[in-house]
Amino acid sequence: MLIIDQFAYQSRWRHRDPRSKFGLYLLLMIVALTSSPMIQCFELLGTGVLTCHLLRISVTRYLRWMLVPLVFLLVGLVGILISVSAQSENMLWHVQLGSLAIGIDKVGLYTAHMTLWRSLATLAATYLFVLTTPFTQMIRLLQMSRLPKVLIEQMLLTYRFIFILLEEAAAIRKAQSLRFGYRNLRTSFQSLAMLIGMLLQRVIYRYQQMEIALEMKLFQGEFYS
Amino acid sequence: MSLSTHALSFAYQTDQPVLHDLSLDFGRGQVIGLLGANGCGKSTLFMNLLGIQKPQQGKVCWNGEALGYDKRSLHALRQKIAMVFQDPDQQIFYTDVVSDIAFSLRNLGLDESIIQSRIDQALALVDATAFRDKPIQYLSHGQKKRVAIAGALVMESEYLLLDEPTAGLDPRGRQHMIDIISRIVGQGKRVVISSHDIDLIYEVCDYLYVLSHGRLLAEGRETDVFQNKAILDEAGLTQPWLVKMHSELGFPLYKTEHAFFAAHRSASFSHSSSEKEAV
Numbered sequence: 139m140l141i142i143d144q145f146a147y148q149s150r151w152r153h154r155d156p157r158s159k160f161g162l163y164l165l166l167m168i169v170a171l172t173s174s175p176m177i178q179c180f181e182l183l184g185t186g187v188l189t190c191h192l193l194r195i196s197v198t199r200y201l202r203w204m205l206v207p208l209v210f211l212l213v214g215l216v217g218i219l220i221s222v223s224a225q226s227e228n229m230l231w232h233v234q235l236g237s238l239a240i241g242i243d244k245v246g247l248y249t250a251h252m253t254l255w256r257s258l259a260t261l262a263a264t265y266l267f268v269l270t271t272p273f274t275q276m277i278r279l280l281q282m283s284r285l286p287k288v289l290i291e292q293m294l295l296t297y298r299f300i301f302i303l304l305e306e307a308a309a310i311r312k313a314q315s316l317r318f319g320y321r322n323l324r325t326s327f328q329s330l331a332m333l334i335g336m337l338l339q340r341v342i343y344r345y346q347q348m349e350i351a352l353e354m355k356l357f358q359g360e361f362y363s
Numbered sequence: 364m365s366l367s368t369h370a371l372s373f374a375y376q377t378d379q380p381v382l383h384d385l386s387l388d389f390g391r392g393q394v395i396g397l398l399g400a401n402g403c404g405k406s407t408l409f410m411n412l413l414g415i416q417k418p419q420q421g422k423v424c425w426n427g428e429a430l431g432y433d434k435r436s437l438h439a440l441r442q443k444i445a446m447v448f449q450d451p452d453q454q455i456f457y458t459d460v461v462s463d464i465a466f467s468l469r470n471l472g473l474d475e476s477i478i479q480s481r482i483d484q485a486l487a488l489v490d491a492t493a494f495r496d497k498p499i500q501y502l503s504h505g506q507k508k509r510v511a512i513a514g515a516l517v518m519e520s521e522y523l524l525l526d527e528p529t530a531g532l533d534p535r536g537r538q539h540m541i542d543i544i545s546r547i548v549g550q551g552k553r554v555v556i557s558s559h560d561i562d563l564i565y566e567v568c569d570y571l572y573v574l575s576h577g578r579l580l581a582e583g584r585e586t587d588v589f590q591n592k593a594i595l596d597e598a599g600l601t602q603p604w605l606v607k608m609h610s611e612l613g614f615p616l617y618k619t620e621h622a623f624f625a626a627h628r629s630a631s632f633s634h635s636s637s638e639k640e641a642v
Contacts (some may be wrong), residue, residue: 175485202433273498274459298458324470342454350415351454354446355467355514356438361456 146272150192159283163267170259178255192270203265204258209256219250260314273297291361302344303337310336343356364426364521364553365390366412366444371421373411381407382577384421389522389555392547396585397557400575400599405557408574410525412555414440442471445515449527451507454514460495462487462500464514478503478517485513489543505536512543518642522546525556529563541567565589565603566619573598586616 146152166185170178182188187304190200222240226232271279280290310333312321319329367391374380381404381437389395389412397405412423414430414437423427427438427517448454457463461482470479486492490510494502502510508528515523528544529537537560544567548554564571564585571588573581573597581588589595589606600608605623609616617623 144501147501177467293460295456298456298499302452327499347448347450347453350410351448352456353415353437354413355454356440356441356470358470362462362466 142268143273144267145187145193145195149270150194150198151270152272154270154273156279159267159271159275160279163263163337166263166266167260170256170263175251175255178259180333182255182262183261184293185259185266187218190263194264196257204261207261211254218253219246221246223264287360294361303341306340307337364443366522366553366555367424368408368411368418369421369424371411373407373416373418373422373528375407375418380577382418383410383575385574385579387572387579389553392568392584394478394506394544394554394556394566394568394570395576396564396571397555398564398571398588398598398600400557400559403574403598404577405574407577409526409571410554412524413444413446429568432527441520442518443520444522445518445520446522446524447508447512447515447526447528447534449510449530451497451504454511455499455507458498460491460497460499460510463499463510464517467514467518481519482513485516488516488546489513490539505532505539508536508540516547520552522555525554526557527558527560528556529558529560530557537563542547558601561589561601562603562605565605569586573600575599580604586618594634619641 166181169181173181186197186200189195190197203336219242220240221229221243222238223229224237224239225244226234226241227241229239229241229243230247232239277290277294311329314329314333320324320326320330368385368387369388370502371385372380372384385408397408407416414423414432416440417432419589424430425443429623430436445574455463456466464482464485466479468642478591483492486495491506491509491513494506499510500505512525512528529540534541541563544554544556550569554562554567556568561640571582571585572579572590573594580598581591581594586606589602590610592602592610595602605617605620608614608623615626617626624634
């Protein structure tokens with residue numbers, strides 16, 4: 139989240155109206171979900187290049203980002219590609235296991251082909267949207283879509299404090315590992331348990347501090363966003 | 364406008380008192396310094412002044428009247444006294460600078476145009492205009508601290524309580540903080556600073572209270588208090604370097620580093636030029 143947001147703040151479209159960015163996202167999604175693999179391929183290419191340009195990043199970096207969901211996608215594709223059937227005559231390639239044939243058939247191949255390009259195109263569109271829309275603009279979008287205030291407040295506060303929590307967890311972990319807290323499995327579990335316990339204490343303490351600060355700022359029960 | 368305490372005693376647990384019989388008048392100076400070692404009760408005293416903690420004995424007075432602890436009185440009090448905490452992350456709730464500074468004003472239900480103009484003023488005063496559009500989590504500690512101060516300034520309160528304003532700042536950030544404090548004072552606000560940054564207190568404060576284990580050890584003008592070495596030792600403190608130069612080496616007593624160097628630069632300059640003439 140942190141790195142994504144950092145890129146969004148540096149992107150060339152940082153100040154663009156979030157509604158137009160969201161509109162473009164919807165358009166790209168519709169195209170990606172309804173068109174043929176050929177067009178999806180073009181969309182993937184176009185969105186990818188646009189994203190690289192807007193974020194001022196190299197293509198290799200973009201491809202490396204793509205690699206993470208690609209692993210999941212490929213694992214999913216294996217499931218689609220391989221089918222199990224009693225008859226092996228429709229299969230392009232198969233191994234026989236008793237009375238069952240495990241292999242690849244035409245339908246599976248076609249579905250996998252469709253899924254691959256559709257997924258990649260929607261993925262590229264999503265990347266473009268999240269990497270160019272900073273968090274504050276996301277909040278504005280949520281407000282415009284008339285989501286309940288409580289939910290938006292929740293997101294806002296979570297987003298603000300998650301970094302503090304992560305920083306503290308990282309600091310505790312670092313201090314523990316400097317004193318050999320993660321030397322073997324036994325000490326690792328002990329250290330982890332201690333880390334979680336300490337984090338809970340800190341959260342409670344911070345909550346108390348935050349209450350005082352809220353009172354000082356004349357909090358009336360509503361966060362304005 | 365005056366804030367004071369009368370024979371105030373406070374304890375979190377009844378058998379362990381934190382503050383003993385404190386009678387302090389925060390109207391004695393424009394910038395009041397609260398001095399004391401770690402754990403002497405400075406922050407607890409702040410919590411008492413703001414009505415977040417209620418003293419078991421004695422009272423806190425605003426304009427000569429004892430504080431009321433009902434919601435309305437406290438609400439009114441906190442518009443007169445604003446506080447900036449030591450850790451800025453404690454009091455910044457938003458992800459962007461402007462919404463956070465606007466928070467207390469929106470809670471008061473002020474008009475949006477007034478809010479915007481007050482935000483602009485406060486940001487200019489703490490030199491935060493350059494990063495007003497940056498998300499909070501990418502700001503440095505010093506920048507966050509300035510945002511926190513701006514968040515207190517917008518209330519245009521009469522008193523500003525600063526808890527350790529220079530803790531964790533680098534030398535430039537510290538100097539910047541001193542400039543900001545003097546600007547706030549220039550606007551006619553009263554400031555109470557709790558700190559053990561001795562040199563800071565000496566430079567900016569004009570009246571001091573020295574606490575030790577929750578008791579009042581000494582009070583007076585900063586030049587008088589800081590020349591009492593025995594008392595400072597007892598409180599776990601030390602003299603500012605400018606005072607040390609005076610008491611240990613016999614230099615005149617200067618209020619600021621700048622004044623010290625200005626005086627002695629011209630002295631040494633005339634000294635060296637007279638040497639040249641002699642040659």
